[in-house]
Amino acid sequence: METRCFSSGIMQINQLPYTRQKKTKQYFMDRIFFISFLGLLIVGHGVAGNMVYDNLGMLEDLETVDIEEGLEGFDVPSWTSERGGKVLVNVDSFGAVGDGVSDDTKAFVNAWSTVCNTTKAVFLVPPGRQYKVNATKFKGPCVDKLIIQIDGTIVAPDEPASWDPNYARLWLHFSKLNGIIFQGNGVIDGSGSKWWAASCKKNKSNCNSVRISDVIISSPGDSPNTDGIHITESTNVVLQDSKIGTGDDCVSIVNGSSNIKMKRIYCGPGHGISIGSLGKDNSTGIVTKVVLDTALLRETTNGLRIKTWQGGHGYVRGIRYENVKMENVANPIIIDQFYCDSPKSCENQTAAVEISQIMYRNISGTSKSPKAMKFSCSDTVPCSNIVLTNVNLEGKDGTVETYCNSAQGFGYGIVHPSIDCLTSHDKDYTFTPDIIEVSEATSQEIVHAEL
Numbered sequence: 189m190e191t192r193c194f195s196s197g198i199m200q201i202n203q204l205p206y207t208r209q210k211k212t213k214q215y216f217m218d219r220i221f222f223i224s225f226l227g228l229l230i231v232g233h234g235v236a237g238n239m240v241y242d243n244l245g246m247l248e249d250l251e252t253v254d255i256e257e258g259l260e261g262f263d264v265p266s267w268t269s270e271r272g273g274k275v276l277v278n279v280d281s282f283g284a285v286g287d288g289v290s291d292d293t294k295a296f297v298n299a300w301s302t303v304c305n306t307t308k309a310v311f312l313v314p315p316g317r318q319y320k321v322n323a324t325k326f327k328g329p330c331v332d333k334l335i336i337q338i339d340g341t342i343v344a345p346d347e348p349a350s351w352d353p354n355y356a357r358l359w360l361h362f363s364k365l366n367g368i369i370f371q372g373n374g375v376i377d378g379s380g381s382k383w384w385a386a387s388c389k390k391n392k393s394n395c396n397s398v399r400i401s402d403v404i405i406s407s408p409g410d411s412p413n414t415d416g417i418h419i420t421e422s423t424n425v426v427l428q429d430s431k432i433g434t435g436d437d438c439v440s441i442v443n444g445s446s447n448i449k450m451k452r453i454y455c456g457p458g459h460g461i462s463i464g465s466l467g468k469d470n471s472t473g474i475v476t477k478v479v480l481d482t483a484l485l486r487e488t489t490n491g492l493r494i495k496t497w498q499g500g501h502g503y504v505r506g507i508r509y510e511n512v513k514m515e516n517v518a519n520p521i522i523i524d525q526f527y528c529d530s531p532k533s534c535e536n537q538t539a540a541v542e543i544s545q546i547m548y549r550n551i552s553g554t555s556k557s558p559k560a561m562k563f564s565c566s567d568t569v570p571c572s573n574i575v576l577t578n579v580n581l582e583g584k585d586g587t588v589e590t591y592c593n594s595a596q597g598f599g600y601g602i603v604h605p606s607i608d609c610l611t612s613h614d615k616d617y618t619f620t621p622d623i624i625e626v627s628e629a630t631s632q633e634i635v636h637a638e639l
Contacts, residue, residue: 250506275307276309283295287318310335310337317341322344322351323360324361327364328365333366334367335368336368338373340375342375396422407434409435409458409487410435411435413436415436417440418439418440419441420443423446425445425447425448425449431453432453435459442463442464442473449478450483451481452483457488460485463478463495464495467541469499470501470537470539473496473500473501474502474504475507478506478508479510480510484512485514485517485553488517489518492512493524495522495527498535498566500539508546508547510548510550511549511550516556522564523571525569526564538566538568540566542569548575558589563609564595565594567593573596574595575598581604590605596611598610
């Protein structure tokens with residue numbers, strides 16, 4: 189069997205001619221498992237403007253950041269050369285029109301119901317016709333070694349609005365089948381051109397105001413580069429009521445993102461909830477107005493992390509983390525302006541992404557590492573206006589401490605471990621709660637991702 193893929197998104201399957209003197213035999217597959225993988229790459233555009241605060245204004249703003257809510261081969265039989273031993277189940281016999289306009293989904297479903305329970309059966313899509321089929325699940329278990337003979341064209345609806353909303357992320361979905369064979373000279377045409385035109389990679393305005401809720405993402409803790417949800421160049425994003433386990437960041441927020449709210453998030457395993465990395469290869473990174481409200485992090489290698497490369501430019505500011513519980517988390521609170529994810533050591537550079545106006549409020553739990561809080565900032569571009577209130581992190585196996593380098597800030601209320609290493613001129617300030625507002629988009633503006 190010969191498979192051809194074209195740039196238009198069409199896959200053509202060509203079966204070589206059959207003869208009694210010479211049969212082409214090719215193992216296609218023993219089992220088919222369709223595993224849906226969620227990779228929420230949110231790509232959009234939006235950078236908040238510069239925010240200039242005096243110390244009191246900064247504190248008030250931080251207080252009120254808010255965004256509302258091993259296989260065995262077998263011979264491939266030729267139904268054309270052994271016709272007498274096969275039962276043909278032709279989609280035309282079940283009412284398929286095959287004009288490329290009429291919806292033939294029901295005919296395909298009914299034909300599948302028959303072929304699934306028929307031994308030595310061939311599901312036939314005959315040549316010379318074009319069958320429009322909407323998103324459909326072809327489920328097993330069925331009798332073994334079914335043949336799917338595609339000699340005609342199966343075409344998807346060309347209008348995104350015509351797609352079945354119940355199956356937003358699949359088209360022709362085969363599952364729970366043993367020894368199924370796909371063959372034929374036909375074409376499977378995904379009709380992708382209008383979807384491509386609507387991509388946020390082509391239309392940068394398409395990733396403003398996005399809501400993601402009730403998502404479960406699961407990858408092993410040792411799976412590399414498996415960020416759960418990655419947010420880049422996006423504005424007005426709400427992520428809530430989701431459980432994420434990965435081998436990398438549960439959530440990563442990178443350049444060009446603002447007005448991001450995360451609420452009721454479970455993270456573990458994974459590398460924590462991160463802003464960054466930013467500034468790699470002397471690039472500019474800007475992230476502003478981010479709120480994490482109510483989260484549980486369990487057995488993660490980092491907790492609440494901001495990470496930037498030396499030599500970068502831009503800024504991170506207006507960030508609030510609150511109501512977060514840690515369970516046996518390494519590096520529960522960490523700002524790292526010397527991030528270096530490289531097999532060799534990174535060159536020391538004086539430029540850095542500026543980090544300021546960061547608040548941690550109502551953070552508690554256990555630290556797996558001796559340094560429960562780490563503020564590792566650039567000597568030339570120090571971190572500033574770090575505020576901690578009601579923070580209590582205990583060591584799982586002993587005492588914990590705070591590490592600081594070129595970091596300025598202060599705490600009030602209970603803060604443990606001590607943050608005496610933070611330099612500050614603002615310890616006498618008091619401020620009114622509930623001030624930074626990051627408004628949630630209206631329901632008409634929000635794209636609901638039902639995943």
